[in-house]
Amino acid sequence: QVQLVESGGGLVQAGGSLRLSCAASGRTFSSYAMGWFRQAPGKEREFVAAISRSGGITYYADSVKGRFTISRDNAKNTVYLQMNSLKPEDTAVYYCAVRLGSALDIKGGRYDYWGQGTQVTVSS
Numbered sequence: 163q164v165q166l167v168e169s170g171g172g173l174v175q176a177g178g179s180l181r182l183s184c185a186a187s188g189r190t191f192s193s194y195a196m197g198w199f200r201q202a203p204g205k206e207r208e209f210v211a212a213i214s215r216s217g218g219i220t221y222y223a224d225s226v227k228g229r230f231t232i233s234r235d236n237a238k239n240t241v242y243l244q245m246n247s248l249k250p251e252d253t254a255v256y257y258c259a260v261r262l263g264s265a266l267d268i269k270g271g272r273y274d275y276w277g278q279g280t281q282v283t284v285s286s
Contacts, residue, residue: 164188164260164275171256171280174248178284182243184258184277192216192236195261198243199270200254200282209268210256211243221266226252248284255279 170182182198197212211232212221220232231244241258259273267273 164194166258166260166275166277168256168258168277168280171282173283173285176248176250176284176286178248179244179246180248180282182245182256182258182280182282184241184243186239186241186260188239191239193262193264195264195266196232196234196241197259197261197267197270197273198232198241198256199259200252200256201279202251202254205254207257207270209270212261212266212268213241214266215264219266221268223268245282248282250284250286253282253284255281 165187168184198210199207200210201207209223213232213234217234229247234241257279258277260275262274
């Protein structure tokens with residue numbers, strides 16, 4: 163069992179920045195690939211970013227590439243999502259997720275554990 167707790171969401175103006183954190187329980191955090199997803203009202207959940215176990219490989223959705231950065235600190239059992247140049251269309255609940263395996267994946271159905279989500283609201 164892995165428990166995930168996201169934090170760092172909030173209200174920010176367009177062009178601003180936020181950093182989301184996701185703290186994971188368990189002793190084998192470094193064994194998991196991690197991902198961030200988001201879901202806006204009335205829309206399906208979508209992939210945002212993913213990171214390999216060591217942090218050496220990352221992958222981004224086209225909509226956030228160049229603006230968002232995913233990283234992880236295995237010593238702190240935490241994964242981060244630095245979000246810069248935020249746009250109103252980035253408004254959503256953001257979720258972190260664990261994939262019990264090393265491979266990155268953009269499909270949420272292949273992740274095994276999810277956090278409760280944190281709200282990000284970008285005003286225009």
